[in-house]
Amino acid sequence: MKKQFAVIGLGRFGGSICKELNDQGMEVLAIDINEDKVNEYASVATHAVMADTTDENTLRSLGIRNFDHVIVAIGDNIQSSILTTLMLVELGLPHITVKAQNDYHEKVLLKIGAHKVVHPERDMGIRIAHNIVSKNVLDYLELSDEYSIVELMAGQRVDGRSLIDLDIRAKFGCNIMAVKREEYIDVSPAPDQNIKKGDILIVIGADKDITRMEQALFDDDDAGTM
Structure with a gap:
């Protein structure tokens, strides 16, 4: 059975969520107070309606309680975002994800009961900064203030060496979750798997440990770049 999603706010963030959910075959109700935005996504979402979601009766009339997950992607109107949430x-609602404009907005959203708060602009800024600073980091996902998942491209230093030889977990406290080679991805790779130059290692660990590992094993002139 398809999950039902509602996306409130059809700016760039909300609109991209609508498109991706639709591409994944989900049922999507797209909501915005702006008629032009609603018309823009009428052919993308399962249903698209113009509505003021700060009004409880309006939400009830839309049958919002029947949805599995609601994403509040309202842009600059923090008051509307908070009232809608x-x-x-x-x-x-069982699952409510809300876009926050800043840390104060996030605190209010969490206090009133939002299940998840996201900062798309801030998070993308962090990812881009990591990609710019390190020529070895292809992608970066922050799990918390101290832990992350990163994609590192193997260079000359690790070419031909096995995971057991590198002994990354013991030496650096990081775990190799997967190894990508061209179109193939090996999840939970075997310890005797050899790494080749150009492989992409998906690593999870504390930021300080990932940095130590990168400097020791991946920081060479032949490492990959974006």
Whole structure:
């Protein structure tokens, strides 16, 4: 059975979520107070409606309580974002994800009951900064203030060496989750797997440990770049 999603706010962030959910075959209700935005996504979402989601009766009339997950992607109107989230919490929605404009906005959203708060601009800024600073980091996902998942491209220093030989977990406290080679990805690779120059290693660990590992094993002139 398909999951039902509602996306409130059809700016760049909300609109991209609508498109991706639709591409994955999900049922999507797209909502915005702007008629032009609603018309723009009418052919993308399963349904698209113009509505003021700060009004509880409006949300009830849309049958919002029947949805599995609601994403509040309202742009610059923090008041509308907070009021909409509060209404959804009071209606008992099982999963509510909200876009925050800043840390204060996030604190308020979490206090009133949002299940997950995201900072797309900030998070993308962090990822881009890591990609710019390190020529070895292809992608970066922050799990918390101290832990991350990164994609590192293997260079000359690790070419032909096995994972057991590198002994990354013991030496650096990091774990290799997967190795990507061209179109193939090996999840939970065997300890005797040899690494080749150009392989992409997906690593999880503390930021300080990942940095130590990168400097010791991946920081060479032949390492890959973006």
